[in-house]
Amino acid sequence: MKPVKVWDPAVRLTHLAMGVLVLGAFLTAEEDDTLPLHMKLGLGLLGIVLFRVVWGFVGSTHARFSDFVKGPKTVLTAMRAMVRGKPDHHLGHNPVGAVMVVTLLVLLGVVTLTGITMGLGPDWSGPLAMSKSTLHAVKEVHEGAAGALPVLIVLHVLGVILSSVLERQNLIGGMVTGFKRADDGHVEPASPGALRLTAGFLMALVLAAAAVFGLWRVLPVSEAAAAPALLSTYEREARAESPAFTGFDAARGRTLYFSEHPTKNGPTSCATCHAADARQPGKSPVGKRIDPLAPSANPDRFTDAAKATKWFDRNCTQVLGRNCTALERGDFLTYLSSL
Ligand code: HEC
DSSP: OEEEEOSOHHHHHHHHHHHHHHHHHHHTSSOSTTHHHHHHHHHHHHHHHHHHHHHHHHSOGGGSHHHHOOOHHHHHHHHHHHHTTOOOOOSSOOHHHHHHHHHHHHHHHHHHHHHHHHHHSGGGTOSOOOOHHHHHHHHHHHHHHHHHHHHHHHHHHHHHHHHHHHHTSOHHHHHHHOEEEEOTTOOOOOOOOHHHHHHHHHHHHHHHHHHHHHHHHHSTTSHHHHHHHHHHHHHHHHHHHOTTOOOOOHHHHHHHHHOOEEETTEEEOHHHHHOSSTTSOEEOTTOOEEOOOSTTTOTTTTSOHHHHHHHHHHHHHHHHSSOOOHHHHHHHHHHHHHO
16 A cells, blocks of 8 residues: 555645535524625635536546546445445545535535525625515525535545545545555556646636626625615615606705604604714614714625614604605615715
């Protein structure tokens, strides 16, 4: 048995990154405040998966799908050999492990793509027009696939441990160091040349980076993108409210912000609580500090569509005695964004 370099650095790093990003995505999945981070992690994960898939065609010998993806017959034969406790020695992934590798990659693709679809959908105020029921279906798939991940990951780890025992070599260590032991008679197939590997690496990198950066700009992950994303939701709603809608107007939003209305607490405007200068902190009637409402002073503002809706409903009802229209919300946000 001699040590042979099997896993190139790209395989090992993407493997590690997938583990870390999946864990991070799970830890940030439930809470509203961690949603932007969850989306960033998911987007990173999509990039890693894309890179790994391309690398599976242009990478080093054992990184390639053609090296380890085998037909059902070979998989069954390898499974029987494992059950007998005498697995054939495969220098790359064994055919059974390969089924898991492909399943995990497909599942990660489904989870990240459905997650991004949700981010682009109306629920999270993105630019993708989708009906509520479609979005709901996408959400179900996202959560179902994400729920299957831990189960498969546990099976994957158990499979690796079992194979390590059967093959009498440390496969987990191999994925860290890149080395595995080969039979003495093993002849390693010629690796693709350095030039082709470099070109393949750059291609995989550029494709994955282009996808991530393109989506980064349209998804409400960055605070700068969030307010305009919410604005496009209001715009759609305003158009539905009135066919005569031609656009939002900061001046009308300003008027709404400052106009006083009689309430049970006396004449009240939005500025009563939110400060005349919306870049400054405001104060509630009981003296509690309210963080600035203008996104330029408080990047967290209007990054969460559900929160914005809740407060528009509450505060408009309190001040105006009725809900604000989509036109008013859009004008209001346009005014605040101009500050
Ligand atoms: C009685 C005090 C009060 C008045 C008057 C008031 N607000 Fe608010 N507003 C609050 C508080 C409290 C919050 C939530 C605390 C926070 O988010 O910092 C809030 C939050 C909001 C948010 C949430 C923004 C986000 O983070 O997404 C919007 C939108 C909003 N207000 C709109 C209005 C509008 C429009 C008016 C005028 C029609 C108005 N408010 C008047 C107290 C008030």
